[in-house]
Amino acid sequence: MSLVVMKFGGTSVEDPAAIGRTAAIVAGRVALGKRPVVVVSAMSKVTDQLLRAAAVAAQGDRTGALAISSRLRTRHRDTACALVKDSADSIALIDFIDQKFDSLDEVLRGLAAILELTPRISDLIVSFGERVSSRIVAAAFRERSIDSTHVDARDILITDSHFQKAVPQDALIEKRAAEKLRPLILQGKVPVMGGFIASNEAGITTTLGRGGSDFTGALIGGALQAEAIEIWTDVDGIMTTDPRVCPDALRVKVISFEEAAELAYFGAKVLHPATILPAVKKNIPVLVLNSRNPACEGTRITSLAPHCRSPFKSIAVKKKLSIIDVVASRMLMTHGYMKEIFTIFDKHQCAVDMVSTSEVSVSLTVDSNDNLPAIAADLGKLADVKYEGKKALVCLVGEDIRGKSGMAAQVFTAVRHINVRMISQGASEINMSFMIDEEDADEAVRALHAAFFKDPDPEIFDVEARRC
Ligand code: ADP
Numbered sequence: 484m485s486l487v488v489m490k491f492g493g494t495s496v497e498d499p500a501a502i503g504r505t506a507a508i509v510a511g512r513v514a515l516g517k518r519p520v521v522v523v524s525a526m527s528k529v530t531d532q533l534l535r536a537a538a539v540a541a542q543g544d545r546t547g548a549l550a551i552s553s554r555l556r557t558r559h560r561d562t563a564c565a566l567v568k569d570s571a572d573s574i575a576l577i578d579f580i581d582q583k584f585d586s587l588d589e590v591l592r593g594l595a596a597i598l599e600l601t602p603r604i605s606d607l608i609v610s611f612g613e614r615v616s617s618r619i620v621a622a623a624f625r626e627r628s629i630d631s632t633h634v635d636a637r638d639i640l641i642t643d644s645h646f647q648k649a650v651p652q653d654a655l656i657e658k659r660a661a662e663k664l665r666p667l668i669l670q671g672k673v674p675v676m677g678g679f680i681a682s683n684e685a686g687i688t689t690t691l692g693r694g695g696s697d698f699t700g701a702l703i704g705g706a707l708q709a710e711a712i713e714i715w716t717d718v719d720g721i722m723t724t725d726p727r728v729c730p731d732a733l734r735v736k737v738i739s740f741e742e743a744a745e746l747a748y749f750g751a752k753v754l755h756p757a758t759i760l761p762a763v764k765k766n767i768p769v770l771v772l773n774s775r776n777p778a779c780e781g782t783r784i785t786s787l788a789p790h791c792r793s794p795f796k797s798i799a800v801k802k803k804l805s806i807i808d809v810v811a812s813r814m815l816m817t818h819g820y821m822k823e824i825f826t827i828f829d830k831h832q833c834a835v836d837m838v839s840t841s842e843v844s845v846s847l848t849v850d851s852n853d854n855l856p857a858i859a860a861d862l863g864k865l866a867d868v869k870y871e872g873k874k875a876l877v878c879l880v881g882e883d884i885r886g887k888s889g890m891a892a893q894v895f896t897a898v899r900h901i902n903v904r905m906i907s908q909g910a911s912e913i914n915m916s917f918m919i920d921e922e923d924a925d926e927a928v929r930a931l932h933a934a935f936f937k938d939p940d941p942e943i944f945d946v947e948a949r950r951c
């Protein structure tokens with residue numbers, strides 16, 4: 484059975500026209516004899532707006548929160564009406580949307596009364612985006628003669644109770660997928676489910692973290708041993724850098740799992756960082772494709788990428804970082820000091836991206852977050868501490884930097900006009916990264932792109948697109 488998991492991001496379901504394109508892509512796969520399982524995100528920007536509604540309600544602004552919800556209700560109703568004309572299906576769909584938004588309004592009213600937004604309530608509020616979008620998409624597919632069935636992702640994606648970044652329970656997901664998805668697929672149905680949302684074993688709603696629908700796609704693909712996992716988005720594939728920053732960016736035709744994982748971890752928004760792992764474990768190819776340009780062959784992520792003339796495949800940037808400098812003469816000749824520092828980061832559940840040490844000082848970079856003052860206060864008990872926000876990490880990734888000499892010189896020559904705060908190479912053999920001020924990040928990426936992609940290898944990069 485040629486089973487393929489197709490994940491469509493927010494822009495691929497943003498309005499009736501986008502959902503129409505998505506339906507045509509899925510129908511095309513069915514016509515080829517494939518058995519798709521479809522995972523969809525919330526309509527674009529809906530997750531941000533739901534989080535905004537939650538924040539506004541938690542500040543006591545009940546009217547403001549309900550106004551956001553009311554605009555979202557209208558957007559979903561209008562989309563449903565434009566897509567589903569069959570009267571029985573459209574009445575049921577509008578009813579479903581109204582019921583969900585009535586429940587959301589109830590939660591927002593409660594929140595505006597108690598004024599405390601917990602991670603658990605935040606997950607509940609934000610889940611409405613995928614719950615409603617997936618239902619609309621399933622109905623739109625049926626209207627277009629795709630034999631689709633809506634499946635509540637929370638019945639399959641079982642996680643722990645770490646709200647807002649829940650950890651999937653692989654064995655349970657495999658069991659649920661076998662029980663609830665496989666029979667539908669065998670009957671020739673196309674299951675449609677929301678990404679990102681999940682539930683713990685007690686049935687309480689959780690989420691997999693922002694951008695988590697890619698992760699859902701990969702988990703379902705892994706659980707069902709799919710032939711491929713397709714991530715459909717709004718660009719032609721993984722590009723040599725974010726095309727919004729650098730319009731000269733080229734499509735990367737093929738990239739290794741390891742390279743794609745590094746890129747995602749270091750901020751290439753096109754893929755969620757954890758997406759690759761379930762696919763790697765089971766050796767399932769991942770494809771990144773463009774729902775606005777389905778004829779384009781996209782990017783294929785495979786276990787081994789062919790070698791490439793250029794040292795790097797792509798440049799990623801991670802913004803909104805802070806740098807923390809810890810300086811103490813006590814560090815001189817002592818051991819256990821690093822452990823004390825990392826225990827503090829652990830206590831505040833704060834992940835460290837990059838570390839650099841000298842005889843008496845340690846510099847660390849972390850995502851800017853509200854806990855920084857508390858972390859600094861704890862570190863202040865050990866040493867002198869300074870921290871500064873608005874930093875960005877630029878990361879160049881490529882398997883072909885292994886063992887190449889002179890790479891650092893070429894990289895830092897390209898950005899010689901920019902003040903570099905911290906450098907890291909070696910933690911992984913396939914990336915080089917450095918930290919700069921956020922305001923310099925776009926310029927640094929453009930300068931590096933111009934230096935390293937002026938003569939791209941046509942085996943690896945889509946150079947035809949540049950010629951057009
Ligand atoms: P979706 O809603 O489909 O999940 P995202 O907005 O999460 O889409 O990711 C797609 C976006 O990622 C693109 O529009 C692009 O601006 C951005 N992006 C960042 N880095 C890259 C890269 N290296 N290649 C392609 N896209 C990138």
Ligand code: ASP
Nearest residue numbers: 524530679693694695696
């Ligand atoms: N809707 C969620 C988000 O915007 C998940 C996703 O789209 O991947 O983060």
Ligand code: MG
Nearest residue numbers: 492694752753
């Ligand atoms: Mg995404």
